[in-house]
Every structure is written in structure tokens, then in C-alpha cells.
Amino acid sequence: MKSLAIGLAGGLAGLALAATGALAQAGGDNGPSRIVWAAHKVPESPYTAPNRPVWHIADILKAHKGQASWDQPVLLTRDFDGHYVSMAPGEKTKCLFYADDRVFGWIYSGQVKITIDGQQPITATKGYLFDVAPRLSFCLENTGTEPVVFYRSTPAGQVPSYPENETPTPVKGWVYEKARMTSTGGYDGVNQPSLDFNAYIAGGGKSRDFAFDGHTSAHIIRAGALKQLPPDTSWGHFHENMVEAWVVIEGGLSVLVSGEGVVSGELGDVIQANNERWHRATCTPNTGACTRLAMTPRNKEGQVHYVQTDAPAGN
Numbered sequence: 483m484k485s486l487a488i489g490l491a492g493g494l495a496g497l498a499l500a501a502t503g504a505l506a507q508a509g510g511d512n513g514p515s516r517i518v519w520a521a522h523k524v525p526e527s528p529y530t531a532p533n534r535p536v537w538h539i540a541d542i543l544k545a546h547k548g549q550a551s552w553d554q555p556v557l558l559t560r561d562f563d564g565h566y567v568s569m570a571p572g573e574k575t576k577c578l579f580y581a582d583d584r585v586f587g588w589i590y591s592g593q594v595k596i597t598i599d600g601q602q603p604i605t606a607t608k609g610y611l612f613d614v615a616p617r618l619s620f621c622l623e624n625t626g627t628e629p630v631v632f633y634r635s636t637p638a639g640q641v642p643s644y645p646e647n648e649t650p651t652p653v654k655g656w657v658y659e660k661a662r663m664t665s666t667g668g669y670d671g672v673n674q675p676s677l678d679f680n681a682y683i684a685g686g687g688k689s690r691d692f693a694f695d696g697h698t699s700a701h702i703i704r705a706g707a708l709k710q711l712p713p714d715t716s717w718g719h720f721h722e723n724m725v726e727a728w729v730v731i732e733g734g735l736s737v738l739v740s741g742e743g744v745v746s747g748e749l750g751d752v753i754q755a756n757n758e759r760w761h762r763a764t765c766t767p768n769t770g771a772c773t774r775l776a777m778t779p780r781n782k783e784g785q786v787h788y789v790q791t792d793a794p795a796g797n
Contacts, residue, residue, distance in 0.1 A: 526741040527756040539750030559725040561779040563638040569624040577621040583637035585614040586693040592630030609680040613693040615667035699781030718762025719787040727754040733772030738762040
């Protein structure tokens with residue numbers, strides 16, 4: 483990783499501003515690329531609990547061995563609050579919703595019934611993805627014979643709301659009041675309540691948006707098998723003021739993260755590149771194809787990627 487550490491300073495120093503007449507002609511979010519000076523925190527943006535470069539699902543399961551019900555925070559950013567959760571057979575949740583943002587997740591093992599306002603109940607098993615639109619209440623029930631383990635992302639820092647016929651769970655510092663909600667959420671061509679990922683890839687499914695709106699992006703990224711990693715001089719890209727994280731939902735994933743080196747994960751692991759950290763994600767060599775659920779905010783509006791100016795091989 484020495485070459486990456488040395489290259490960061492030199493690479494950023496080479497990002498000279500190039501103002502062109504074309505910029506005046508371009509509008510919206512699809513204007514031309516250009517060379518700029520991009521701010522990069524020194525030292526690197528730190529990981530603070532519960533965030534870490536990688537959470538291995540094997541370690542999470544070991545830490546909760548003998549427990550059927552548990553909740554393990556694994557990701558907390560400005561935008562997303564990610565947890566691994568286990569529910570015992572027969573266990574149910576209250577119905578709740580979030581006013582303006584989505585809830586989404588992926589089933590690692592077991593079986594869960596997901597009931598979403600206005601939708602047919604979903605019996606989700608290993609490999610299923612789910613997406614709950616804003617303002618639609620949802621409830622979970624383990625209808626299997628073993629604990630169901632799943633990754634779930636809710637909007638960070640937000641207190642949920644409840645339908646009128648539910649009893650809100652008290653939250654210190656908050657009081658629940660009855661109010662009339664002015665609109666109800668729904669689905670569109672990209673978003674859908676669930677996706678059986680196993681059937682999707684068996685049918686030749688490729689990379690696609692899954693949970694996708696002005697705030698949330700959970701993108702399915704499929705990649706082919708790799709024989710060896712690109713050189714460490716190929717850094718990938720970084721984002722200003724936002725974290726990118728991935729749940730490995732097929733195969734093995736290797737991510738070069740500045741300051742950490744190559745961070746590798748297998749099925750179910752959660753890998754995180756903190757804000758302003760260069761990162762390059764590929765399949766782990768010689769392990770076959772891989773798929774990751776890539777989580778970032780504000781992708782719909784034209785999310786900026788800062789990339790190397792020399793475009794090295796494998797980048």
C-alpha cells in the first residue's frame with residue numbers, strides 16, 4: 483500500500499483546475515468532466531464505531547452464538563443506519579414507517595414474511611432483497627423454523643412513525659401525536675418491494691438499481707471472475723463528504739481502501755470505504771463472479787466520482 487500512500491499526495495497535487503468554454507454551455511448534472519482540486523482529509527477520515535473497514539458475518543454470528551434474537555449495528559453514516567438482525571422463529575415486529583426515506587435490506591439466512599402497505603405479503607428467503615418505500619408501513623415476522631438473519635438499512639438519525647392502529651414504541655425525548663399525513667409512498671419502474679436475487683442471476687440478471695431515489699441508492703453491481711488484482715497504483719475513485727459501503731451478496735469481494743490496503747469479504751460481509759478515501763472494488767481473484775449491494779446517497783442526481791488524472795490500467 484506504500485505506492486498508494488505516496489501517490490495520494492502527488493495525485494491530488496496534479497489535479498489542476500481547467501476552466502473551459504464548454505462549461506458555460508453545459509447545464510444540469512451531465513456537463514463535461516474536468517480537472518479540479520478535490521479536498522482530501524489528512525490524515526484519512528477515521529472509522530468510528532460501529533463503522534470499520536469490514537464486518538465479517540462469521541464474526542457477528544460467533545459473537546451472538548446461542549442467541550436467536552439479536553441486533554448488531556455495523557454501519558452508521560450521515561445517511562444510513564445499517565444493522566444485522568436475527569429474529570427467532572415466530573417473532574414479529576411492530577408495523578412502522580419512515581416519513582421521507584426508504585428501508586432496504588437483504589436476507590442472509592432463514593425465512594421472513596414481510597408485509598408492506600398496499601402490497602401482497604412477501605415470504606423472503608436466503609438471497610432476497612427488499613425495499614420499503616417511504617411512508618409505507620412494514621412489519622416482519624419469522625415464519626420459518628430457524629432464526630432469520632438479515633441486513634437492514636434505515637435512514638440515519640430518524641425516529642419512525644406508526645400507522646394509527648399500532649402502539650408506538652416510546653423514544654426518550656420524543657412524544658407521539660396523532661396527525662394527518664399528506665401523502666403515501668409507492669413504487670415505480672426501478673423500485674419494487676422485493677427481488678429474489680438467486681432467481682435473478684439464474685435468469686442472467688446484470689447490474690441494476692434496486693432501491694433508488696433522490697436520497698437512497700442501493701445498487702446491485704455484478705462483476706466477472708478475476709485472475710489477479712489490478713496494481714496498487716490503480717486507486718479507483720473517492721467521494722467527497724459521503725461513505726460508500728457494500729454488502730457482499732455473491733462470491734468474494736476485494737476492495738483497495740486508502741490507508742487500509744486490500745480489504746476482502748465473503749458472502750454476507752459488509753465492507754466500508756469512509757468518506758474521501760480512495761477505493762477500488764473487484765471480485766476476489768480466483769473465486770468466480772461476485773455481486774455487491776453498493777450503498778451511497780444522492781446517486782440519482784449525478785453523484786460525483788473523483789478519479790485519477792492518469793487513468794492507470796485496471797482503474
